[in-house]
């Protein structure tokens with residue numbers, strides 16, 4: 487029985503099935519899921535991922551075990567692995583975990599002792615964000631019906647972005663043509679294998695998808711925060727009205743959110759006609775239903 491930890495561990499036919507299943511659920515397909523139980527453990531702040539997993543579990547008719555890490559026995563020193571074994575022992579089928587540590591799940595996957603629930607990675611440090619990636623794929627596929635040959639530009643704090651890491655690899659595998667834009671201090675050579683770096687204004691009128699990333703003030707250094715200029719960043723790396731006007735008619739704007747308004751995107755453009763930011767959130771519920779069905783083997 488599988489976990490869902492890194493979208494890039496899945497083969498392309500399975501990813502296509504998950505995209506199609508997400509869209510079918512959105513269009514009203516019924517789930518045959520048994521009555522199962524999920525625990526959502528969020529060690530980092532979240533609005534979208536946490537609440538949309540809860541909504542997905544509700545729509546599947548599952549029970550939810552609410553765990554606040556700060557109020558749990560982990561605050562007394564119990565490990566995450568022992569916590570997950572405990573949840574399995576009391577009948578939890580799936581644990582959805584967001585954690586500040588990249589690869590938090592390695593200990594759990596290698597665990598040879600008492601079993602743990604199926605694991606769903608809701609974001610690990612600057613590692614991966616596979617459920618965000620699936621909902622992004624659903625949103626792009628819903629718009630264009632394919633990935634091959636699409637020009638997709640990812641702009642922002644690449645170095646700290648788990649969304650960018652998940653998306654760069656999977657979009658490259660799906661045949662998209664990727665370019666990356668970032669301030670020099672937030673570039674990472676890792677992205678070179680999936681595309682190339684550019685300036686935001688290069689070929690902007692040729693882009694099908696322009697994806698912006700949040701400036702993650704909680705992950706950058708104190709010095710970077712002190713030196714950060716909103717105006718300078720917005721001018722060089724932000725979506726301004728002038729840049730919006732250059733986009734081709736069919737282009738769409740994406741952002742995993744939360745958006746720092748007037749930093750990554752001019753506030754008035756967050757809900758502009760080309761923006762799919764709130765559609766991404768809507769699609770997230772159905773993508774997460776598809777993920778929960780998948781890990782509990784309901785859709786295979």
Ligand code: CP
Nearest residue numbers: 532533534535742743
């Ligand atoms: N996109 C995303 O992961 O948002 P949250 O941090 O609010 O879950």
